[in-house]
Amino acid sequence: MTERPPSELDDRELLAAHCAGDPDAFGELFRRHRDRMWAVALRTTRDPELAADAVQDGFISAFRRADSFRGDAQVTTWLHRIIVNACLDRLRRIKPTSELPEYDLADRHDAHSSTVIRLDVQEALAKIPEGQRLALTLVDMQGLPVVEAAAVLGVAEGTIKSRCARGRTALAELLRDKHGDGYVGGTS
Known part of the structure; x- marks a missing residue:
C-alpha cells in the first residue's frame, strides 16, 4: 500500500497505512513500541503475567481501533493510553493482591x-x-x-x-x- 517499506515510515504514516490496508504497517508499530509498552504495563500492574496480558489486549485494541486515532497527540501517547487502560481493566478484574514478596x-x-x-x-x-x-x-x-x-x-x-x-x-x-x-x- 505504501511506496516505502514500513521501517522507513514514521508512526503516523504507519497508522495511516494500517488503516488503508497495509498488512505490515501495524507489525512495524508493534516492533517499535512493544518493549516500552511492556515496561509501562509491568510498572503499572507490578505482575509480569498481567502486564503481558494487558500489552496483548492493548495492542489488539489499537489494531482494531486504529481509525479512532484523531491525530491530536503522538501515536506513542495514544498507545500509552490504550496500554494503561488495558492494565487498569485487568487490575480491576482481580482481587487485591499482596505486595511484593519480602526478601531476606x-x-x-x-x-x-x-x-x-x-x-x-x-x-x-x-x-x-x-x-x-x-x-x-x-x-x-x-x-x-x-x-x-x-x-x-x-x-x-x-x-x-x-x-x-x-x-x-x-x-x-x-x-x-x-x-x-x-x-x-x-x-x-
Whole structure:
C-alpha cells in the first residue's frame, strides 16, 4: 500500500497505512513500541503475567481501533493510553493482591546494590496511590513529557505535576522509613 517499506515510515504514516490496508504497517508499530509498552504495563500492574496480558489486549485494541486515532497527540501517547487502560481493566478484574514478596535481609548483602534499590523502589511504588504511581511511571520512569502523561491518563497537566510531586515525596518517606536517612537511593 505504501511506496516505502514500513521501517522507513514514521508512526503516523504507519497508522495511516494500517488503516488503508497495509498488512505490515501495524507489525512495524508493534516492533517499535512493544518493549516500552511492556515496561509501562509491568510498572503499572507490578505482575509480569498481567502486564503481558494487558500489552496483548492493548495492542489488539489499537489494531482494531486504529481509525479512532484523531491525530491530536503522538501515536506513542495514544498507545500509552490504550496500554494503561488495558492494565487498569485487568487490575480491576482481580482481587487485591499482596505486595511484593519480602526478601531476606541477609540475601541483600549478596545482591547487586542496584537490584536492591530497584526492589525497594518497586515495593514503595506499590504502597502509594494508583494515580501517583501511574504519573511517576509515565513521567519519571518512561520519560514522557508531562503534557503526554496528562493525555495518556486523561487529566490536566497540573494534576500530573502534583501527583508526581506527592508521589516523589511519598516514595522518599517510604524509603527513608525503611532505610533511614543514609539510604543510597534516597534524597539527601
